[in-house]
Amino acid sequence: MRDYVVVVGAGLMGSGIGAMAALAGNPVILVDTSAERAAMGVEKAREHIRLREENGLATAEEAARAATLLEASDNTAEAARKARMVVEAIIENLEAKQALFRQLDALLPAEVPICSNTSGLRITEISALCEHHPERTVTTHFWLPAHLVPLVEVVMGDKTDEAVALAVREELKKWKKSPVLVRRDLPGQLANRVFQAIIREAIDIVASGLASAEDVDTAIAAGMAMRFPVWGPLMHLDAIGTPLGLSVQETVLPSICADKEASGYIKDMVARGDLGAKTGKGFYDWSERSIDEAIAKRDAFIIEACKILNKLDN
DSSP states (O other), X not given: OOOEEEEEOOSHHHHHHHHHHHHTTOOEEXXXXXHHHHHHHHHHHHHHHXXXXXXXXSOHHHHHHHHHTXXXXXXXXXXXXXXXXXXXXXXXXXXXXXXXXXXXXXXXXXXXXXXXXXXXXXXXXXXXXXXXXXXXXXXXXXXXXXXXXXXXXXXXXXXXXXXXXXXXXXXXXXXXXXXXXXXXXXXXXXXXXXXXXXXXXXXXXXXXXXXXXXXXXXXXXIIIHHHTTTOOHHHHHHHHOHHHHHHHHHHHGGXXXXXXXXXXXXXXXXXXXXXXXXXTBSSSBTTSSOXXXXXXXXXXXXXXXXXXXXHHHX
16 A cells, blocks of 8 residues: 655655654655665654654654654665655755656656655756656755754646646645745745845855844844744735835845856855865854854754744644
8 A cells, every 4th residue: 555655865854854744644664775774764753753742843642653653664666665655855966866766757656746855956857867757756845954944845847747746735734844836947946046145145245344244144033034934025025015115126236246156255265165164164263153052043943933833823
């Protein structure tokens, strides 16, 4: 019987995806290149489930049941025989993903959607070697950390059947996700296109000497980002009125960064070896800060935000 959600790739993202699928009541198989790696993924997924339970994002009953629904495997073909939905979460390498999709396309019946968690590759290219049913391939880009951030971008490729994409979106809503449908297969999907525009301007502000990296991050985190969970930029424009929005654009846009290539400022950083937290220096001096503490603070905030959003939705 095909009732399993199969997640191929049991690492950082795959374990979070598996946890959310199991919390929704689905039997889940986490597949990896070895039995040991797959088992580690299952244990990590159970840690994610416990974290959600401990913070009131899952009931004790939901968590206990979900923990029993997780299985590990190192055999993709065997797992595929039980799948009603497959999510690929392997290395971000086009050739590797293409090979896996070709294998899955040959193994699975037409009604089983094949999804990719790719963050930057096009599902059209990932599914290019699918000879049987490329119309059932779709991107499902979970945002890190997948067991906490609600967003999933459901991206249609050039051959994706819209009905498949809509069905996948409805499935993900059952996983307590907030999926959005992206109808064109463009670089950056949806959210990363917006995010890169913010990053481009943030780098330019630092490069021009207008403000420090810390002040830029503070302005975003303590300002606009405080509204974003319930008040997006387009809702903001409707609230203030589009005439005012137009006036601000006419005043501000001529002076902001409009580069069509990566910033020279960050290129110079990479050339110097200032690669961020892993080398001790990037926009911040990480010899004086802890990236682990920053990640913990980020996750704690996301957890509290999820609690608030759940209350508002109910």
